[in-house]
Amino acid sequence: MNVPLLIARRYFFSKKKRNIISIISNISMVGVAVGTMALIIVLSVFNGLEDLVRGLYGKSDPDLMISAVQGKSFPVDSAFIDRITAVPGVALVTQVIEDNALLQYHDRQMVVKMKGMSENYxxxxxxxxxxxxxDHRLVRDxxxxxxxxAGVQHELSIALDNRxxxxxxxxPRNTGKKLLSMNPETAFNEQAILAGGVFLIEQRIDDSYIFVPLEFARDLLLYGNRRTSLEVRVGDQHYVDDVKEELRQLLGPKFQVLNSDEQHVSLLKAIKVEKMFVFITFAFILLxxxxxxxxSLSMLVIDKKKDVAILRAMGxxxxxxxxxxxxxxxIVAMVGAITGLVLGVGICWLQQTFHLVSMGMATAVVDSYPVQMQAMDIVLTGLAIIVITVSVSIRPALNAARLDVRDNL
Structure with a gap:
């Protein structure tokens, strides 16, 4: 029989506790419950935002992207593509040319990111x-x-298929001179193309990107056989990280091979850092x-001096x-923590299932706040509560252990 636990439980459930001690204990449980609930909810929202970012970029991002470590482009020929395609797990290789260009429509203009893509994109x-x-097709008839x-279309008020x-x-033409000619006819390469469709992915992409056929971008930019990147789709039966490592060994140090997360490492790292600081902040609130x-323990020690003296006298x-x-x-912390965990998980489940809290913005890409619960968040929250509970309980417990038997009997 665990004697300390038995006595601690009797103290917790005792109806003879001083009223003020009971009030402070209840306040402690409520505070821990609210802090735990808030921590679970906020961490789950950050997980949901992270998954939302991955989902949004996943519509346009490849499984793997190959680019040069130095320079903006690199030469590509059929033999180079064949070497990459021969790697186990590589299902498809798309050639890409991406650069800034000036887009004009009627009397309006803006600088856009032009992305030329091969037909298999x-x-x-x-x-x-x-x-x-x-229509999504880049070449028709x-x-x-x-x-x-969508942002580019809105900015320039572009009508589709306006012949x-x-x-x-x-x-700009590469003339080899430091100064660009002031004559637009000689300073710029220019090509015309029809607007065929409008996409809505993510605001940063929507406000700056246009997609064109690879040959169109090649002729406008005069890239020849050079490409800015190669995008690789990995087969369903293979792991992306395994294929990435194979490609890195094949291509050597002159090329970098990035998976989807590494292509947006800054954004995802920012979310993780914010999540970490939120966890630290709420841990202090829990403290x-x-x-x-x-x-409450300090007052309980004072109230139970005689009980402690009797126990010491009994050995x-x-x-x-x-x-x-x-x-x-x-026990006080555990009751509050379990209550907070149940409430936090329940609220997150309600949000996931019924989408109770909306984003409140007409332009939002999702109607409600994304929420994603993770077991690791619950584990870390539990560990934080254990550390905090031991930290605040150890001093009253030591004071109780040092009570003199003769002075309290």
Missing amino acids: FAQSNIDSAIVEG GQDYALLG LSPLRLLY IASLNIFF ATTQLIRNIFLLEGA
């Missing part, structure tokens, strides 16, 4: 599901078409809420007395 990307207007981000006023894309446990050790009050603090 839509075989590895889900971007066709993000088309909100028009021998005619080149451009896909526009009387096509889009004009301009790119402050748990200070009431310190006060109870210092360790047993100390454990009684440590367990008393643990």
